[in-house]
Amino acid sequence: MPPAKTDHAARRRDVSEAVWKVMASQGFGGLTLRAVAAQLGASTGLVTHYFPSKQALVAHALAILEERTEQRPRRVPPAEGIAALRTALLDILPLSAPDTVSNRIWVGSWDTALADPQLGADQAARDDRSRARLRRHVEAAQQRGELPADADPERLAVMALAFTHGLVVQALFSPALFPPERQQQLVDDFLAALRAQAVPGAGSAGQGPEMISPL
Amino acid sequence: MPPAKTDHAARRRDVSEAVWKVMASQGFGGLTLRAVAAQLGASTGLVTHYFPSKQALVAHALAILEERTEQRPRRVPPAEGIAALRTALLDILPLSAPDTVSNRIWVGSWDTALADPQLGADQAARDDRSRARLRRHVEAAQQRGELPADADPERLAVMALAFTHGLVVQALFSPALFPPERQQQLVDDFLAALRAQAVPGAGSAGQGPEMISPL
Numbered sequence: 001m002p003p004a005k006t007d008h009a010a011r012r013r014d015v016s017e018a019v020w021k022v023m024a025s026q027g028f029g030g031l032t033l034r035a036v037a038a039q040l041g042a043s044t045g046l047v048t049h050y051f052p053s054k055q056a057l058v059a060h061a062l063a064i065l066e067e068r069t070e071q072r073p074r075r076v077p078p079a080e081g082i083a084a085l086r087t088a089l090l091d092i093l094p095l096s097a098p099d100t101v102s103n104r105i106w107v108g109s110w111d112t113a114l115a116d117p118q119l120g121a122d123q124a125a126r127d128d129r130s131r132a133r134l135r136r137h138v139e140a141a142q143q144r145g146e147l148p149a150d151a152d153p154e155r156l157a158v159m160a161l162a163f164t165h166g167l168v169v170q171a172l173f174s175p176a177l178f179p180p181e182r183q184q185q186l187v188d189d190f191l192a193a194l195r196a197q198a199v200p201g202a203g204s205a206g207q208g209p210e211m212i213s214p215l
Numbered sequence: 216m217p218p219a220k221t222d223h224a225a226r227r228r229d230v231s232e233a234v235w236k237v238m239a240s241q242g243f244g245g246l247t248l249r250a251v252a253a254q255l256g257a258s259t260g261l262v263t264h265y266f267p268s269k270q271a272l273v274a275h276a277l278a279i280l281e282e283r284t285e286q287r288p289r290r291v292p293p294a295e296g297i298a299a300l301r302t303a304l305l306d307i308l309p310l311s312a313p314d315t316v317s318n319r320i321w322v323g324s325w326d327t328a329l330a331d332p333q334l335g336a337d338q339a340a341r342d343d344r345s346r347a348r349l350r351r352h353v354e355a356a357q358q359r360g361e362l363p364a365d366a367d368p369e370r371l372a373v374m375a376l377a378f379t380h381g382l383v384v385q386a387l388f389s390p391a392l393f394p395p396e397r398q399q400q401l402v403d404d405f406l407a408a409l410r411a412q413a414v415p416g417a418g419s420a421g422q423g424p425e426m427i428s429p430l
Contacts, residue, residue: 027330029244104329111323114387115242124388158385159405165384166377172329173339189412190374197408 015050019061024101027108031061058112065105082146082191085137089164089187094171095180103168131157147195156194163190230265234276239316242323246276273327280320297361297406300352304379304402309386310395318383346372362410371409378405
């Protein structure tokens with residue numbers, strides 16, 4: 001039997017917390033009304049009161065995930081430019097226990113999102129926003145002379161998001177290989193590579209990679 | 216009623232094909248005995264004959280995925296070095312329809328793998344093998360003077376795998392934004408950045424990124 005609660009808002013928070021815990025431990029594939037009820041110590045009937053269908057449960061799960069991601073504590077944004085780009089990338093990575101849980105759930109949501117046109121479109125739109133945010137930092141860095149001025153900022157934003165998402169996945173599966181300091185070092189290495197990259201026709205940056213070869 | 220088949224091997228192939236189609240269309244989260252039976256036009260009882268549990272079904276699904284990935288047609292490996300590294304990265308990307316399906320299923324499997332210690336360890340071991348394979352190409356490229364000789368080859372392999380995995384995810388969700396030629400161009404841009412990166416103390420490559428700034 002669920003504990004008697006008169007506070008509807010508090011009950012909703014409990015339900016959301018139970019959904020979160022099920023996702024964190026069992027993934028999106030394990031997210032069922034029954035699992036949420038078990039986590040909550042309540043009947044499936046009570047959970048059905050909140051989520052009439054599996055789809056409603058998944059929609060709520062993604063809403064919690066989005067909300068927690070928006071509201072998570074972030075690093076104090078530094079001055080604009082490459083330092084801000086670095087901070088934005090670090091903010092994505094699983095550098096703390098709570099960020100690891102969120103990332104685990106985000107990565108887990110891709111399976112469901114790829115199988116559902118609406119959820120897939122939502123994820124594509126989320127990627128669009130991420131690229132646009134990173135691109136603003138790239139453009140500021142270019143204006144400050146911290147990234148090659150002639151490089152396509154959209155391309156650098158795509159590369160930065162790709163690198164960071166892929167690092168998230170490796171770090172989630174091999175946490176011992178990717179402690180926070182190594183993840184940070186890899187971001188710095190990646191940014192150094194972006195800074196150093198040759199851009200055809202971009203003045204001093206235009207020297208081809210062949211010319212920088214140590215041999 | 217399932218069609219009568221005397222050929223056990225053929226029946227197994229049909230079952231595997233049905234598992235593959237369910238994964239491709241509904242994701243790992245949609246992979247159930249019932250869904251496979253429906254895809255096969257057979258009874259759930261017949262499917263239970265092959266997979267006594269959900270876990271056995273998932274294990275078989277991952278085995279098919281691994282087998283198809285191993286056996287997929289690959290690009291003819293070019294000479295060693297950075298060209299071979301490039302080919303290895305292109306071989307991961309969703310550049311064709313079948314590779315898109317396989318990638319969709321791989322990405323979808325991460326949710327299940329993150330929730331199961333054994334499957335998670337399997338995925339970590341798979342990443343280990345991918346990094347080791349890329350690292351061999353990196354080392355050959357370094358010996359040929361195509362990548363900075365003083366760079367840590369393991370680090371470059373990690374970066375290359377991260378970049379490629381993350382590009383897979385963006386391309387799966389936004390296929391119209393990432394046609395094959397753009398994915399290939401991004402790989403080339405990434406490799407150019409790796410080649411150009413500054414390596415402290417690596418002779419001519421040792422010039423810091425600050426010195427290459429176009430401003």
